[in-house]
Amino acid sequence: MFLEMIQTLPQVLIDGxxxxxxxxxxxxxxTMVYGILQLINFAHGEIFMTGAFIGTALFIFLMGMSWITAIPQILVLIVVLVVTASLTGLMGMGIERVAYRPLRKAPRLIPLITAIGISFILQDVVRFIAELSSGNYIVTGPSLFTEQITLKLSSVSSNFNDASFKSSFIIVLVIAIILMVSLDYFINKTKYGIAMRAVALDRDTASLMSINVNKMISLTFFIGSALGGATGVLFAVQYGTIDPFIGFILGMKAFIAAVLGGIGNIRGAMFGGILLGVLEMFAAANLSLITAGILGAEYKDVFAFAILILVLIFKPEGLLGRPVAEKV
Incomplete structure (x- = not known):
């Protein structure tokens, strides 16, 4: 059993x-929104989904032009990423201004319920538009970066099977790393990033130090939503088929990743996401083997939520989080 798990490990790592x-x-x-407002923005998964649909619509529109074939696909992807990130960023700012800011002083449960309501509204709006334009809410985007690459690992060592991936794997991974590193630099090294951290630490004191709190909160929603929308484009490029409900389960797992790494901790969210993806793919590949066929790959979601429960029991602040002392 152990040998079989080792043999599939390269493919698990690539997919994970x-x-x-x-x-x-x-x-x-x-984690950005929670760090400043202590609000779990459950509409964030639907912003990711909206970004996937906007990006796919842009791809379909651009690919319908004859001159676009003369432009490298990577440049087309960059244009779509920038446009989609800008639109979803503005959407996030609008949601904050209309739905969250009036409830900022309300009990925490009320903005949470509002966030859930916003997520259902976005689901139905996107579904309505998709069905109106194409007759089906399940959309298949254009094929990009589909070249299949095979790593001949079996010729190097008999302990590993060959692993294969599409060229989009490299594109998605590189762009995601660039986004994460850029955000880490912005938060820790720039004036606006320091101001955002100050607002997260103490909103009232930050306002006394001439920091525009509302502006920083809007900026936080813009950046977080722009990242979510851009990731939706990457998801559509990698997996091809999207629907209005992809944001729910993926958003929940991204939330698990944030809790796993330490909610409110930027680097913790990055670490938690990578770790959760690898563990989930490991479960999908090996659950049937480990349980002698009792549980199959379809139970990988159970595996993800079981990890969340264990983390909350034994280290509720997350793997990279710090315990917070309660103010009295």
Missing amino acids: LTLGAVYAVVALGY
Whole structure:
């Protein structure tokens, strides 16, 4: 059994890194908003889904133009990423201004319920538009970066099977890493990033130090939503088929990743996303083997939520989080 698990490990790592990178970038949106407002923005998964649909619509529109074939696909992807990230970022700012800001002083349960309501509204709006334009809410995007690459690992060592992946794997992984590193630099090294951290630490004191709190909160929603929308485009490129409900389960898992790494901790969200993706793919590949056929790959979601329960029991602040002393 152990030998079979080792043989599939390279493929598990490739698939896990791809999925984990998506989880990590989406988890950043959750952890940024929580760090400043102590709000779990459950609509963030639907912003990711909306980004996937906007990106796919842009791809279909651009690919319908004859001159676009003269432009490298990577440049087309960058244009779509920038446009989609800008639109979803503005959407996030609008949601914060309309749905969350009036409830900022309300009990925490009320904004949480509002976030859930926003997620259902986004689901139904996107479903309505998709069915109106194409007759089906399940959409298949254009094929990009589909070249199949095979790593001949069996010729190097008999302990490993060959592993294969699409060229989109490299594109998705590299862009996700660039997004995560850029955000880490922005938060820790720039003036606006320091101001955002100050607001997260003490909102009232930050306002006394001439920091525009509302502006920083809007900026947080813009960046988090832009990252979520861009990741939706990467998801559509990697997996091809999307529907209005992909944001729910993926958003929940990204939230698990944020909690796993330490909610409110930027680097913790990155680490938690990568770790969760690898563990989930490991479960999908080996659950049947470990349980002698009792549990199959379809139980990988149970595995993800079981990890969340264990973390909450034994280390509720997350793997990279710090215990917070209660103010009295």
